[in-house]
Amino acid sequence: MKNADILIIGGGPAGMVASATSRQYYPDKKVIVVKKFEKSLVPCGIPYVFGNMLDSPHDDMIPCGEMAEKMGVELHEDEIVELDFERRIAIGKGGEEYGYEKLILATGSVPREPAIENFDAEGVFFVPKNPDYILEMHGKIENMSEIAVIGTGFIGVEIAGELAEKGKKVHLVGSRLLKHAFDPELSEYMETQMLHDSVSFHKDKRTKRIIVDENGRACGVEFTDGEKIECDGVVLATGYRPQTELAKKSGLSMRTGNTIYVDEYMRTSQPDVFAIGDCAEKRHFLTKRTVPIMLASTATAEARVAAANLYKINIVKSFSGTIDVFSTVLGNTCFGSAGITEEDAAKEEINTVSATVIVDGKHPSKLPNNHKQAVRLVAMANSGIVIGAQVIGGIDTGEMINILGVIIEKRMTVYDLLNLQVATHPLLTSGPTSYPIIQAAQNIAVQHISC
Amino acid sequence: MKNADILIIGGGPAGMVASATSRQYYPDKKVIVVKKFEKSLVPCGIPYVFGNMLDSPHDDMIPCGEMAEKMGVELHEDEIVELDFERRIAIGKGGEEYGYEKLILATGSVPREPAIENFDAEGVFFVPKNPDYILEMHGKIENMSEIAVIGTGFIGVEIAGELAEKGKKVHLVGSRLLKHAFDPELSEYMETQMLHDSVSFHKDKRTKRIIVDENGRACGVEFTDGEKIECDGVVLATGYRPQTELAKKSGLSMRTGNTIYVDEYMRTSQPDVFAIGDCAEKRHFLTKRTVPIMLASTATAEARVAAANLYKINIVKSFSGTIDVFSTVLGNTCFGSAGITEEDAAKEEINTVSATVIVDGKHPSKLPNNHKQAVRLVAMANSGIVIGAQVIGGIDTGEMINILGVIIEKRMTVYDLLNLQVATHPLLTSGPTSYPIIQAAQNIAVQHISC
Numbered sequence: 001m002k003n004a005d006i007l008i009i010g011g012g013p014a015g016m017v018a019s020a021t022s023r024q025y026y027p028d029k030k031v032i033v034v035k036k037f038e039k040s041l042v043p044c045g046i047p048y049v050f051g052n053m054l055d056s057p058h059d060d061m062i063p064c065g066e067m068a069e070k071m072g073v074e075l076h077e078d079e080i081v082e083l084d085f086e087r088r089i090a091i092g093k094g095g096e097e098y099g100y101e102k103l104i105l106a107t108g109s110v111p112r113e114p115a116i117e118n119f120d121a122e123g124v125f126f127v128p129k130n131p132d133y134i135l136e137m138h139g140k141i142e143n144m145s146e147i148a149v150i151g152t153g154f155i156g157v158e159i160a161g162e163l164a165e166k167g168k169k170v171h172l173v174g175s176r177l178l179k180h181a182f183d184p185e186l187s188e189y190m191e192t193q194m195l196h197d198s199v200s201f202h203k204d205k206r207t208k209r210i211i212v213d214e215n216g217r218a219c220g221v222e223f224t225d226g227e228k229i230e231c232d233g234v235v236l237a238t239g240y241r242p243q244t245e246l247a248k249k250s251g252l253s254m255r256t257g258n259t260i261y262v263d264e265y266m267r268t269s270q271p272d273v274f275a276i277g278d279c280a281e282k283r284h285f286l287t288k289r290t291v292p293i294m295l296a297s298t299a300t301a302e303a304r305v306a307a308a309n310l311y312k313i314n315i316v317k318s319f320s321g322t323i324d325v326f327s328t329v330l331g332n333t334c335f336g337s338a339g340i341t342e343e344d345a346a347k348e349e350i351n352t353v354s355a356t357v358i359v360d361g362k363h364p365s366k367l368p369n370n371h372k373q374a375v376r377l378v379a380m381a382n383s384g385i386v387i388g389a390q391v392i393g394g395i396d397t398g399e400m401i402n403i404l405g406v407i408i409e410k411r412m413t414v415y416d417l418l419n420l421q422v423a424t425h426p427l428l429t430s431g432p433t434s435y436p437i438i439q440a441a442q443n444i445a446v447q448h449i450s451c
Numbered sequence: 452m453k454n455a456d457i458l459i460i461g462g463g464p465a466g467m468v469a470s471a472t473s474r475q476y477y478p479d480k481k482v483i484v485v486k487k488f489e490k491s492l493v494p495c496g497i498p499y500v501f502g503n504m505l506d507s508p509h510d511d512m513i514p515c516g517e518m519a520e521k522m523g524v525e526l527h528e529d530e531i532v533e534l535d536f537e538r539r540i541a542i543g544k545g546g547e548e549y550g551y552e553k554l555i556l557a558t559g560s561v562p563r564e565p566a567i568e569n570f571d572a573e574g575v576f577f578v579p580k581n582p583d584y585i586l587e588m589h590g591k592i593e594n595m596s597e598i599a600v601i602g603t604g605f606i607g608v609e610i611a612g613e614l615a616e617k618g619k620k621v622h623l624v625g626s627r628l629l630k631h632a633f634d635p636e637l638s639e640y641m642e643t644q645m646l647h648d649s650v651s652f653h654k655d656k657r658t659k660r661i662i663v664d665e666n667g668r669a670c671g672v673e674f675t676d677g678e679k680i681e682c683d684g685v686v687l688a689t690g691y692r693p694q695t696e697l698a699k700k701s702g703l704s705m706r707t708g709n710t711i712y713v714d715e716y717m718r719t720s721q722p723d724v725f726a727i728g729d730c731a732e733k734r735h736f737l738t739k740r741t742v743p744i745m746l747a748s749t750a751t752a753e754a755r756v757a758a759a760n761l762y763k764i765n766i767v768k769s770f771s772g773t774i775d776v777f778s779t780v781l782g783n784t785c786f787g788s789a790g791i792t793e794e795d796a797a798k799e800e801i802n803t804v805s806a807t808v809i810v811d812g813k814h815p816s817k818l819p820n821n822h823k824q825a826v827r828l829v830a831m832a833n834s835g836i837v838i839g840a841q842v843i844g845g846i847d848t849g850e851m852i853n854i855l856g857v858i859i860e861k862r863m864t865v866y867d868l869l870n871l872q873v874a875t876h877p878l879l880t881s882g883p884t885s886y887p888i889i890q891a892a893q894n895i896a897v898q899h900i901s902c
Contacts, residue, residue, distance in 0.1 A: 017884050024897045042815050045877040053878075059817040296883040301870035304893065308869070314900050318867050325874040336874060364493050366510040398879025399850035405872055406857050416769045418759070419752035421856055423776035423787060426496040427504075428849025432747040433468050442755065446475045449765050 002076070003099040004032035006310060007090060009080050009246075010106035011035030011064050012043065012129065014277030014299035018104050019073045021307035025314060031073045032098060034090065036130075038065045038077050043129050043296055047155060049138055051162030057134045083250040085270050102272050102310045105247055105260065106303070109240040109278035109294050116150070116236070117209030123218035124210055124234045127155055144233040145169060148221045150207050152177050154328055156237030157194065161330050163235075164198040171229050173202045173221065180344065181326050181337035185356070186376065186390050194330040202229070210234055240294055242279045255281040256290040264317050266306035274310070276302040285321030285408070286340055286387055287348050293322050318409075325405040327398045333371075336401025339388035339408045342378045351381035352388075355443035361394045363424070363431035369394070375436035377404075377414065379444050384413040386441075396428065403437065414448070417441035453527070454550040455483035457761060458541060460531050460697075461557035462486030462515050463494065463580065465728030465750035469555050470524045472758035476765060483525045483549060485541065487581075489516045494580050494747055498606060500589055502613030508585045534701040536721050553723050553761045556698055556711065557754070560691040560729035560745050567601070567687070568660030574669035575661055575685045578606050595684040596620060599672045601658050603628050605779055607688030608645065612781050614686075615649040622680050624653045624672065631795065632777050632788035636807070637827065637841050645781040653680070661685055691745055693730045706732040707741040715768050717757035725761070727753040736772030736859070737791055737838055738799050744773050769860075776856040778849045784822075787852025790839035790859045793829045802832035803839075806894035812845045814875070814882035820845070826887035828855075828865065830895050835864040837892075847879065854888065865899070868892035 006022045008015050011033050022031050045060040054060055068075035078092035083103075090098045111126035113119060123144075125137045141147065145168060149160040152174030160172040176187045177194070191201065202223070211220035211228065220230045242259050253261040253269035259281035266274045277299035284291045301319070308315045327336040345352045354376060361373040371394030378388035389404035391397050407417065418441055424432040457473045459466045462484050473482050496511040505511055519526035529543035534554075541549045562577035564570060574595075576588045592598065596619060600611040603625030611623040627638045628645070642652065653674070662671035662679065671681045693710050704712040704720035710732035717725045728750035735742045752770070759765045778787040796803045805827060812824040822845030829839035840855035842848050858868065869892055875883040 013883050020884075021893065024893065025900070042877060042882065044875070045815055045818075048818070048877055053818055054815070055817075060815050062815070295874075297873050297875045297886070300883040300886075301872055301889075304870050304889070315866055315869050315896065318870055319872055323872050325872050327874040327876040327879050329876065329878045334879060338874070364496055364505070364511050364513070366506075367496075367499070367504055395845075395879065396847045396850045398874065398876055399847045399854060402873045402880075403850060403854045403857055405874065406854055406861075409872060410857075410861055410863070412861070415766055418766050419755050419769055421752055421770055421774050421776050421860055422748050422853045423746075423778040423789070423849065423856065424495070424748045425778040425780065425849055426493060426499055427780045428778050428785060428846065429853075431464070431493065432751040433464050433471075435748070435751075438752075438755070442472070442475065445766065449476070 001097045001099060002032060003030070005029035005101045006031045006104070007098055007100035007102070008033045008104045008106060009090060010108055010277070011040055011075065012106060012108045012277065012299070013296040014303045015106035016040070016064060016067065017300040017303035018106060018276060018307045019068065020071055021304050022310065023071050023073060025308050026311060033068060033073055033075045034078050034080055034092065034098060035064065035075065036077065036079050037132070038075070039131050040064050041129050041131050041134060046127060046129070046134060047158035047162050049134065050141060050159055051165045057131065057138050061131055080246060083246060085250065085273065103274065104306055105273065105275040105279060106277045107243045107246060107279045110243050111236065112239045112241040114236060114238040116207050118212055118218070119210060119236060121210050121212045121218045122216055123232065124236060126236050127159065141233060146231045147171070147233045147235060148173060148229065148231040149235045149237060150174065150221070151237030151239070153237060153239065154178065154326065157330065158328060159235055159237060160199055161194055168198065170199045171202060171221070171231060172199055173205050173207055175204055178335070181341065182335070182390050183341045183343050183376065186374070186392060189392060190330060190335060193333045240278065244279050247275065247279065257292055259290065264320070265309045265313070266302050274306040276306050283321045285319065285323045288321060291322065293324050295324070295326070297325065298322050323405060323408050325401060327401050334393055334395060334397035336391040336397045337389070338401050338405045339386070340378065341388055341390070345378065345387065352378050353381045353444050353447060354378045355440040357436040357440040357443065359430045359434045359436045359439070361396070361430055363426055367426060373430055373436055375440050377437070377440040377444060379414050384415055384444070384448060385411055386414060386417070414441040414444045418445055452548045452550060453483060454481070456480035456552045457482045457555070458549050458551035458553070459484045459555045459557060460541060461559055461728070462491055462526065463557060463559045463728065463750070464747040465559070465754045466557035467491070467515060467518065468751040468754035469557060469727060469758045470519065471522055472755050473761065474522050474524060476759050477762060481525070483527065484519060485527045485529050485531055485543065485549060486515065487528065487530050488583070489526070489528050490582050491515050492580050492582050492585060497578060497580070497585060498609035498613050500585065501592060501610055502616045508582065508589050512582055531697060534697060536701065536724065554725065555757055556724065556726040556730060557728045558694045558697060558730045561694050562687065563690045563692040565687060565689040567658050569663055569669070570661060570687060572661050572663045572669045573667055574683065575687060577687050578610065592684060597682045598622070598684045598686060599624060599680065599682040600686045600688060601625065601672070602688030602690070604688060604690065605629060605777065608781065609779060610686055610688060611650055612645055619649065621650045622653060622672070622682060623650055624656050624658055626655055629786070632792065633786070633841050634792045634794055634827065637825070637843060640843060641781060641786060644784045691729065695730050698726065698730065708743055710741065715771070716760045716764070717753050725757040727757050734772045736770065736774045739772060742773065744775050746775070746777070748776065749773050774856060774859050776852060778852050785844055785846060785848035787842040787848045788840070789852050789856045790837070791829065792839055796829065796838065801838070803829050804832045804895050804898060805829045806891045808887040808891040808894065810881045810885045810887050810890070812847070812881055814877055818877060824881055824887055826891050828888070828891040828895060830865050835866055835895065835899060836862055837865060837868070865892040865895045869896055
């Protein structure tokens with residue numbers, strides 16, 4: 001029997017931040033993390049192990065054991081198979097018992113099995129956050145030359161891009177790119193950026209089955225319309241599901257999509273038991289519906305709320321729903337999105353007004369490495385509250401979308417943005433005369449005022 | 452007699468944004484801009500014309516004539532020497548009269564003459580926003596090999612860096628680098644980044660006089676302690692003063708430091724006359740004192756307020772004082788600052804608490820072009836309201852400091868930041884587990900809660 005004060009199940013970003021934060025707020029408590037693998041993959045780094053940027057999957061691994069030791073946290077490689085809330089223990093698959101005062105579930109997510117025939121054939125890969133799997137997959141993909149990537153969310157698009165960089169012939173299959181993060185015109189621009197000679201985009205095709213050869217190995221893909229393509233490997237980037245079997249069988253209240261019910265402080269239906277990250281329910285900041293958003297940044301925000309408030313309310317959760325702030329890179333262009341798209345807002349019958357502004361990302365534009373920068377703002381038609389934003393540009397897009405995240409989180413209106421004070425610098429930003437967040441806000445405000 | 456509805460005097464960033472914004476809000480009004488030169492220099496781009504990034508000062512010039520034509524604005528190259536508020540006219544130096552309904556003064560700033568002997572000698576340069584001057588200066592500096600740069604604010608530090616890049620031997624003279632934007636520990640780090648073999652930093656030396664040769668040409672600098680250095684050129688980056696002689700002699704109310712009095716809507720003491728940018732008074736967001744802050748980004752924010760509200764209040768000014776958001780680049784490292792430093796806060800007897808967090812700017816850290824990223828937050832000790840921030844890092848520092856600008860402008864506390872939702876991406880940002888704005892806030896909050 002190992003006795004923890006604070007027991008954390010899962011050692012992904014949420015679990016590790018929960019352990020660090022617990023140590024900061026409650027330095028006298030003993031913290032134990034139980035995780036399946038000693039090392040963790042940086043989840044959003046996984047696509048990049050298949051390109052030229054990292055030498056091997058090892059470069060994407062976090063030495064959680066070392067980190068835990070530095071933090072004064074005990075880490076055990078084990079898999080919890082049973083929870084006993086009465087006795088306040090978690091039981092490992094070898095029978096080891098872990099006692100707790102406070103329990104945090106951070107069991108994450110695993111790839112969803114798609115409705116595609118032969119998805120389990122040899123040469124077909126998922127993209128799980130499992131270091132051993134990714135190492136093996138990496139080795140096998142090295143020897144393949146033509147690969148079908150099914151799915152056009154972030155993971156699919158990023159892996160397709162990296163495999164193409166690596167010299168593979170890539171077939172990308174799915175709907176328009178990143179459709180939940182970008183409105184159609186920006187999605188289309190994205191296509192022009194990522195689709196070069198070595199990527200064929202089979203747009204709006206749905207996959208019926210993986211075609212296998214006489215040895216049971218994947219050798220092609222058949223779409224629902226009967227069209228077939230050849231390949232020697234398939235990557236299924238068809239989404240993830242919360243890993244919540246343990247929670248469910250332990251009797252915790254569950255919510256839509258097999259997520260664990262949590263309140264504003266990440267408390268489950270069971271006293272002293274918390275859930276954070278991909279396994280916990282997420283609600284949308286605007287529609288307040290349950291949404292399948294799985295982001296490490298949201299997970300770590302939840303980890304900080306849960307850990308701070310384990311023994312008493314120390315901090316008030318400052319957000320009431322996920323605003324879904326994303327960024328990614330395709331080729332030399334970066335893409336960011338926050339909040340809701342205009343298309344998704346229309347589906348919810350929200351009246352919106354939007355403006356897109358395109359400027360030079362440096363000023364004067366003749367400076368080296370200048371990159372065009374497009375900012376689209378989506379605001380509520382009545383109040384002018386900013387509810388969505390999309391950015392395309394250079395490397396600073398990653399932090400620019402975070403400005404817009406704060407703007408949405410703080411429910412700022414386009415009027416608040418009209419004379420926002422920002423730093424502009426020739427080598428770092430667009431000019432003060434054209435700073436695109438402000439200019440887009442002004443373009444919306446002018447329409448508003450004149451009507 | 453030329454009759455405008457809206458007459459703008461000055462065509463720097465403030466004047467040009469005022470004209471564009473006037474056109475947007477009042478498309479039926481005739482807008483005339485009167486400026487001294489047809490072209491304008493991008494003010495903060497001036498240092499970069501002396502390095503390797505731009506081929507010539509022409510690359511830093513904005514063709515205001517063309518821009519005006521596109522906007523439907525009339526532009527006249529002239530210098531206004533008299534204002535007659537009774538007759539509602541401005542008079543040019545050749546006697547040309549310009550009528551107006553609404554007048555905006557955007558007359559900017561010019562270099563301040565320092566208390567240094569021989570500052571007007573041959574081979575001594577100021578850094579005015581005058582295209583002809585900069586062109587001539589650029590030509591002369593090309594042939595110089597050892598240059599003293601006096602002043603360690605942004606312009607001095609940037610020009611010194613660029614001249615060194617260009618292969619000149621540079622003497623930089625002044626107090627610690629950018630002392631009003633960075634606390635001492637960050638200033639010192641900045642020294643290590645910019646001072647390489649070709650830059651000698653004469654720290655805390657004050658310049659008494661420019662030494663001139665028998666032909667009256669600058670050939671050295673003498674400090675107040677008697678030490679002398681040799682050089683063949685001198686750049687005086689010793690600050691700017693508002694260009695407000697015209698306003699003053701016209702009888703407008705003036706404020707500290709020869710700035711024009713303006714209210715929240717940028718209205719002067721005279722009906723229908725507005726002032727914006729460097730010539731107008733600036734007050735500090737926190738201390739509410741008049742401050743000599745001259746930033747194009749602040750100027751353009753004021754331009755948008757004034758222009759929108761020329762004929763009626765259309766928009767409410769969303770800031771009540773300048774928060775002084777800056778960024779710059781020295782070598783391969785970028786620096787940003789917003790709000791007040793801890794040192795300046797102490798001078799105002801404001802009790803503060805601060806934290807500095809240093810992380811990798813990409814995750815995993817083995818990705819190419821990873822750059823260390825340091826974030827320092829300064830908060831009020833009682834309320835936890837963030838009043839200052841400093842960032843050192845890669846190219847994304849420019850937008851990261853703008854996140855902090857919004858945080859300060861919206862009076863957010865460290866508690867608001869504890870679970871801020873941000874996008875993190877391997878190639879674009881630090882990891883979700885260590886995002887430094889959040890981590891610095893947590894380090895402050897923990898101290899706060901435990902006491």
